[in-house]
Amino acid sequence: MADPNAVPDVSSARSRLLHSSVEQHGDHPLWLRAARLMDQPNFSQVAFDYCRSMTGAQAHAWPSNKIFAQKFRYITCYTLVAMHAQYLSGIAPPPTMKSLQAAVPSSPRQVSELISGLRAGGYVRAVQNNRDLRTLRLQPSDLLIAEVARSPLAFLEAAGQLDGVSASSAQRLRQDTATLARCLAVAQRAFVEADIYLSPFRIVSEFTDHDSGYLVLCAVIGASLASHAEDGAWDLPLTYQSLAMRFQVSRQHIGNLLKRAAERDMFLIRAGRVDTIDPDLVWEFQTWCAGQIALYAGLAEQNLGNS
DSSP, X not given: OOOTTSOOOHHHHHHHHSOGGGGGGTTSHHHHHHHHHHTSTTHHHHHHHHHHHHTOXXXXXXXXXXXXXXXXXXXXXXXXXXXXXXXXXXXXXXXXXXXXXXXXXXXXXXXXXXXXXXXXXXXXXXXXXXXXXXXXEEEEOHHHHHHHTHHHHHHHHXXXXXXXXXXXXXXXXXXXXXXXXXXXXXXXXXXXXXXXXXXXXXXXXXXXXXXXXXXXXXXXXXXXXXXXXXXXXXXXXXXXXXXXXXXXXXXXXXXXXXHHHHHTTSEEEETTEEEEEOHHHHHHHHHHHHHHHHHHHHHHHHHXXXX
């Protein structure tokens, strides 16, 4: 018979909610909040809604497929937005090509080529630096900031149905680009200081290494959750052709991603549907979602208030 005076083993209960990959970070305030979010009965619905938002047809016009679909390109754009916000806040020098190249893990040539493409599309401007006329300051457009924030805002929007998360924060941040950029800057600084946000999630991180890999993973997870979702409409077949067209990559690339996943027993796709999927992968992905929601909900509260 259980001892009614026994102290509940909170850490054990938390470990059953959070994936084992973040067990060592379980006492961090972010992961404490993430565990509370995952403990809510509708959390799987939140993960499903996020996946459906990220893989929607409307989300993949240029430059989204160029800046989000691969980790190092995304990190470069994210870092530029953060550097720009810190500069406007008076706490950092203006971002230049040289300082951006020094701040990201991509090669200088990759950074230069990416920024050149974004400048050609009007998503980044090179502005004369008033403090040093010999250098040009890189200035991201509001549209680029919104594109970089697509995943954070999709997390917040989906999480609005959870207790403890404001249902209006995503929309308010969309309407306030300066505050949105400041939130991204704080998140980027936290990521650099201690990456307890992405690197613990081995499979999620691996998929982000490949062009559109993360988006393919979102599609597979979303399709696998659809049968349990309240509104389980899922309109993206998991065929080579459908995924290639949606994410603007080749059929061969999609085939390589799906074959590698099947060979490692992550998931198996047959006839455009999820035939089998490793429950541990779904758990890892949902824990990743909870951490991202906890991170950005906290930043939204700090910058917008709790209303």
